[in-house]
Amino acid sequence: MRFGVFYELQLPRPWADGDEHRLFKDALEQVALADRLGFDYAWQVEHHFLDEYSHSSAPEVFLAAAAVQTKNIRIGHGIRQVIPNYNHPARTAEGLATLDLISDGRVEFGIGEGATRLELGAFGISAKTKRARALEAAEQICNMMVLTPYPGFDGEGFSMPCRNVLPKPLQTPHPPLWMACTNRETIKVAAQNGIGALAFSFLDPDEARTWSKIYYDIIKSDQCVPLGWSVNANLAMVSAFSMHEDRSEAIRRGQDHFEFFRYSQQKLVADDFVPGHSNMWEEFLEKRGDASDRLIKAALARGEFDGAGIGTPDDMRAHIANLQEAGVDQVVFLQQAGRNSHENICASLELFADTVMPQFVADVEEREANKQTELAPYIEAALARRQPMQALAEADVPVVKAAVKASVPSHRTAAGKT
Numbered sequence: 001m002r003f004g005v006f007y008e009l010q011l012p013r014p015w016a017d018g019d020e021h022r023l024f025k026d027a028l029e030q031v032a033l034a035d036r037l038g039f040d041y042a043w044q045v046e047h048h049f050l051d052e053y054s055h056s057s058a059p060e061v062f063l064a065a066a067a068v069q070t071k072n073i074r075i076g077h078g079i080r081q082v083i084p085n086y087n088h089p090a091r092t093a094e095g096l097a098t099l100d101l102i103s104d105g106r107v108e109f110g111i112g113e114g115a116t117r118l119e120l121g122a123f124g125i126s127a128k129t130k131r132a133r134a135l136e137a138a139e140q141i142c143n144m145m146v147l148t149p150y151p152g153f154d155g156e157g158f159s160m161p162c163r164n165v166l167p168k169p170l171q172t173p174h175p176p177l178w179m180a181c182t183n184r185e186t187i188k189v190a191a192q193n194g195i196g197a198l199a200f201s202f203l204d205p206d207e208a209r210t211w212s213k214i215y216y217d218i219i220k221s222d223q224c225v226p227l228g229w230s231v232n233a234n235l236a237m238v239s240a241f242s243m244h245e246d247r248s249e250a251i252r253r254g255q256d257h258f259e260f261f262r263y264s265q266q267k268l269v270a271d272d273f274v275p276g277h278s279n280m281w282e283e284f285l286e287k288r289g290d291a292s293d294r295l296i297k298a299a300l301a302r303g304e305f306d307g308a309g310i311g312t313p314d315d316m317r318a319h320i321a322n323l324q325e326a327g328v329d330q331v332v333f334l335q336q337a338g339r340n341s342h343e344n345i346c347a348s349l350e351l352f353a354d355t356v357m358p359q360f361v362a363d364v365e366e367r368e369a370n371k372q373t374e375l376a377p378y379i380e381a382a383l384a385r386r387q388p389m390q391a392l393a394e395a396d397v398p399v400v401k402a403a404v405k406a407s408v409p410s411h412r413t414a415a416g417k418t
Contacts, residue, residue: 001324001360004041004332005034005349006078006238009056012260012281012339020055026342028065030335033346035070037353038361041108041236042066043078043198043332048086049118051278053264060095067103075103078198078332079112079180082137083130084158085123086114089137093144093165100169107171110178110198111138116268118275133157135193135227138177142228143389145174151392162398173229178236187211191218194226194382196234198332202262202308205322208237212327219375224382231379233371234329239319240309241333242340243348243356247305247312248296254310254348255292257338260284281339309333313355320360 011023031042044062047054056062063075082092100107113134114120120127136157144150149164169175178196181187190197197215199208212235218224219233242254263284267273299305309319323331333352335345 001320001328001364002040002236002330003352003357003360004043004074004076004236004330005031005039005336006332006334007031007042007044007056007062007336008047008054008261008334009044009062010053010261010264010337011055012052012264012284013279023055024062026345027062027336028069030342030345030349031066031073032069033349035073037349038357039073039349039353041074041076041330041332042070043076043108043110045078046081046086046112047114047119048081049122049275050116050268051273051276052280053268060099063107064099064102067099067106073106074108075099075106076108076178077110078108078178079110081114081119082111082141083113083123083125083133084137085125086119089141089158090144090150090160090163090165092137093141094167096141096175097145097165097167097169100171100175101167105170107169107175108178108196109141109175110180111135111195112180115182118268118273129156131189135189139227142174142177145169146229147389147391149392149397151389161400162392176230176232176234177228178232178234181211184211184214187215188218191215192223192225194219194224194228194231194233194379196232196236199235199237201238202240203237204308205326208323208328209326211235211237216327219382220378222381222385224378225385226382229388231382233375233379235327236330236332237323237328238332238334239323240337241335241348241352242310242344243313243316243351245312245351247299247315250311250315250348251292251296251299251305253344254340255295256285256288257340258310258334259288259291260338261334263287313351316352316356317359320356324360 007027009023009027011019034042044059045056046059048057059077067075080092081087096107096109111134113130136155140153144165149162152162153160178198179190181190181197181199182201187197215235240258242250244250264280267280305311305315320331335348
């Protein structure tokens, strides 16, 4: 099992001077700590205009800062908005390759399309075509990172002429591809395209097992035709996260904040919204009341708590074991949510690394080697089905004509005569 940390950079109101600055600095400290503790991945999303829910509008900047402060942890776009209205594919390819060079080849490339009217409407993106536009752009971004020069493209979402997109990434053929998945249908799309699935839904073990079976059955079938130049057969799932030796304290520190994440996510999709004037945190607390206190009392009465990532080390071990048995390859912890404190987040990360992580990383390389051996013939067959964009022969590379030929200046004598 691999483990990751995940950042929306949530900042519920009310906002005080310096809050955003502190939010970013604390998150970078947490990533650096996760790296030292042995976590495998640090993921950051890209969202725009989503008050309180996400202040992560420039993940390429944050991830670059994280890359220079860490040594081993993988640096993941979880996800990059790849539709050209958000980010031109050439600019995404350039940014990914630059980050891959800076990080010594630690970049993961998650693709996404956006879901809220606040984002789609602002960038003029149709909800009906966003999936097709995202997949089209992602394929061309991979081509740009591989081909020298990129032959050019005339598609539905964007067009561009032949150019050599620079720099090229350190990883070959390109950083591993992932896709944001929120339901069974998107799991199918990820598998059909040979892309790792970043499951941004909070599932019980039975549903996780169903998603895993759907995903890997397609990876092994002739439905899998890779979008990129390689296959990344992996399933990662996001989990709540708050740990303490005292179960009541773990719930008190984490449950409200995790529930706010889900509340604000649903509200931004389903409700009307006045930009710059949200008050979701106060509304959430009013509606939630003393729910966490009631959960604590119930857990004390039963002597257990099925918090799916919130609880004691024993609770967490059971949670991770269930997901591992269900076929999940990576658990990504949503520890920065609501108004959870920096100190509590760091304490949870340290407790997890000390008491839970060792049990699940001891045989991770052996498990992954066995999985790679099992999937190798299926991946080979999938790549054989792919019809990649062909590199141009040197003679076919177009000449980019100068706009105006420079005229030869006349030479004059000292007397002003030519």
